[in-house]
Amino acid sequence: MIYQGKSLNAALLENGIADVVFDAEGSVNKFDQQTVRELEEVCQALIDNGNVKGAVVRSAKGVFIVGADITEFGALFAMPDDEILTWVAKTSQAFDKFEDLPFPTVCAINGFALGGGCEMTLACDLRVADTTAVIGLPEVKLGLMPGFGGTVRLPRLIGADNAMEWMSTGRNNKPDAALKVGAIDAVVAPEKLQAAALSMVQDAIDGKIDWQARRAQKKSPLSLNKNESMMSFATAKAMVAAQAGKHYPAPHVMVDTLAAASVMDREGALKLENEGFVKLAKTDAAKAQIGIFMADQLVKGKGKKMAKAATKQVNQAAVLGAGIMGGGIAYQSAVTGTPTVMKDIAQPALDLGLTEAAKILGKGMQRGKVDAAKMAKTLNSIVPTLEYSAIKDADIVIEAVVENPKVKGIVLAETEQHVADDAIICSNTSTISINQLAASLQKPERFCGMHFFNPVHRMPLVEIIRGEKTSDETIAAVVAFTLKMGKTPIVVNDCPGFLVNRVLFPYFAGFSKLVLDGADFVAVDKVMEKDFGWPMGPAYLLDVVGMDTADHAAGVMAAGIPERLQKIDNDPVEALYKAQRLGQKNGKGFYNFGVDKRGKPTKTAAQEAYDLIKVEHKAFDKEEIIARLMIPMANEAVRCLEEGIVASAAEADMALLYGLGFPPFRGGIFRYMETMGLQNFVALADKYAHLGPIYQISDGLREMAAIGKSYFG
Incomplete structure (x- = not known):
């Protein structure tokens, strides 16, 4: 063993190849401060060994490295600017030290290699990924920019235009796309990953791959002439201005930094990157977006914990009330693998519900995200009916009829007579008290609110409303089903309007x-x-x-x-x-809605609305x-x-x-x-x-x- 740490270890294999393995104590590898220290230590241990001719970097887990440890950012970013700068500079120097090892290095990428994980791959001379890999620099989504050398190495590897697109969008990239632009050098099946990395590093050791030229390219200024540079960065700035707007400073600072650093070597470019990172770390946007990430982790963690406690699985669903909302719920259930009965009292409503599902799938086909087989399978999983008898086998029934407490109460009472004793009953009400509706049921403990937002297939939230008599088992099962539907459940207690x-x-x-x-x-x-x-x-x-x-x-x-x-x-x-100005649904509200000569939607302030309000501006x-x-x-x-x-x-x-x-x-x-x-x-x-x-x-x-x-x- 060359080195043994808590997050990293290194051993010498045959032929003088070092096996450098990220294997943190938790479920995934992250670049926390301890791991950064160990990266520096493993570099020194590799240099001191004397027998190392090349190194392969890999993960012992199902993913490579998910990124920096964002839980550390709160305390770090509260420090004075000069202390943050010292921290980020020292961290990026650990990556430099790895890049400067006196022998070739190859990264074997499996699963997520994001943020700092991606930057670790860039510090290697060569990269091979398996088909499960997901590679990217998503820091912009936290209001930040890469801080461990990403803005320096990536553009020198894949070109400024590709790099700015990767970093300004924060998009994750699949292996084939990464291979196409040169971010990785090969893609193999998961079971061949380690062997491919060892073979690649051996080729570099044997001189079959000019790894030193590749390394020199990453440490030199960008190879752009004056006109190419002007066009590239001017275009990027215009795109960022149009897409990000004024409220998100990160992509603007990132592009400006990359432009200024394009004529510099690694040392000068990294200094600018470090300064840009510190500038963004102090913005309100970064604080807010990091807060969102932490809050999202909390919500997802609570959801998974509750779902784990569920004693009832939902294998068959039913939706009462078709139309646009009912059709949207039925679609979301069916497309995520749960066969769904859609019941209404009128055939035209059922037709509307099926049309809504077909319309969503049709748009997915136009964008290339849905194929004919998926469309057919989803539509075949939605069974329209006018009969209550069709819901007898449902594990969960979601009532989505008109927002009227009397009507809902009648429907819920009827539903209870036609489902199994352990079936869960939910109401997709947006305002009506769950306790009030529960009074219609003989077993209110199996009842809760399940408030979807329109359009259902696009809005991620489902408010799950606990009534006074709702059981924990019911909440757990509904949370699990919500997660299965690909939605984010947030459990709230009953009150007028619930939370949102x-x-x-x-x-x-x-x-x-x-x-x-x-x-x-x-x-x-x-x-x-x-x-x-x-x-x-x-x-x-x-x-x-x-x-x-x-x-x-x-x-x-x-x-x-x-x-x-x-x-x-x-x-x-x-x-x-x-005045029957209902808004978009009848084309007139505060605004008048229509279409122009090209068929595109229009929205104009309505004089009729001003006349009805009758106030002096x-x-x-x-x-x-x-x-x-x-x-x-x-x-x-x-x-x-x-x-x-x-x-x-x-x-x-x-x-x-x-x-x-x-x-x-x-x-x-x-x-x-x-x-x-x-x-x-x-x-x-x-x-x-x-x-x-x-x-x-x-x-x-x-x-x-x-x-x-x-x-x-």
Whole structure:
């Protein structure tokens, strides 16, 4: 044994080849600070040995290296800039030391080689991957850029244009795509990986591969002339500006760094990379996006733990109520491998549900993601029916009929008479109390809410709502089924609107009050989209939701939380609903919807909407617009956490991110408040407290701000 550490070991094989193996104590290999130290130590041990002629780097696990240990970033990035710079420079020097070993090195890549894992492969002279490999530099998704030499080595290996596309998108790459651009040198079957790597390093030792020339290329300036350089980086900057916009600094800094470093050798280029990394580490966007990653890990971990405890498997599903929502749920169940009965009381609704599923699959075929066999299998797994008898074998039944408590209660009671005693029954309600609906059932312990978001196949969140009598076994089984469907489950307790809609409707109320005070809804949408970062402004979102749906839900919220969410006098939403301006569903709401001469959708501000609102317009600055909409949402989210509706701030943030499209660069509603500073948020909310209860903060939030506590522990 040449070296034995906790994460790395090295042994000398025959022919003088060192076998360098990443094998951390956990389930995967990561580049934590300990592993970086061991990388330096193993390099020195290899140099000191004297008998090493070449080295193969591999993993003892099912994946190579998943990247840096992101759990360390919080403490690291809180350090002063000069200390972060020292850390990242020292880390990247460990990779340099490996690259400078006095003999050829080959990396054997299996499974994930991402971030720091990818950068480890780049520090080797040659790379061979098996067919399971996934290679990429996804740091941009954390608001960062590669910091261990990725921006230096990758462009010198695959060209500046390919490298900037890899890094600015953060996309994962399959072996064939990586081979095509030259990021790896060969692809083999998994069982041949180690032998192929040993053969490749032997060829390098024997002089059949000029590994020294390859190494020299990675350490030299980019081979671009002045015109090529100008065209390459100007094009990349334009693409980043168009796709990333102003809210995501990472791809901008990365391209600028790569451009400046293109004329430098490795030492100069790495210095610029280190400085760019530190600059990004201190941004609010990085803090938010790293927070999202951590919150996502928490949510997924809780989901997997609950699913593991499930005692009932779902092998057959049923959906009650076809149409667009029911068809979407049936599609999602069937496409992920669960045969699904779709029941309705009317044949046209069943036809609509099947059409919805076929439409989703058709679009998948157009994009090359679905083949004819998958389309046929999915559609054949959806069985339309008008008869209750068809659901008798279902392990889970999801009710998705009209959002009316009386109708839902009748349907649920009928359903219970036609399913097995251990079948789970769920309601896809968006606002109606689960406890109220449970009163219709003889066995309420097997009942819970299962709130999907539209369009079902694209929205990742499913809110699972626990009623007072819902059993743990029911929740575990529904969580497991949600994961099987490819969705992210977040379990919440019952209350009006549950979590997502409960925090959304105060936001809508803030919008209505602002419009009644004279704000132009187009101007409000522009600020909330362009400046705050929502995918849709509130007026546009209401048009998509539908004014009938929004008005009904507002009534439910008013009845459930009358102290804060009473309906607003002269509410523009209610005015549009009464005028049958329902939004996109009938082509007219705040906006008029249509198509242009080329058949592309159009959206124009509706004069009819202005006429119905009947207020004199006045200008509001963007800070006030944002404050008047976001304070009510934040306040209600805080109350949901304080009342135990949601278990953690992290889960609330992920629910809003996945359910509403909360801007990722802001990290979620709690991360947004903490980035602002809780004391600053309290002061801002107090400034608008005179506008009504939705602007008045809780005592709990005021106390947390006063003593400097964090919602993230």
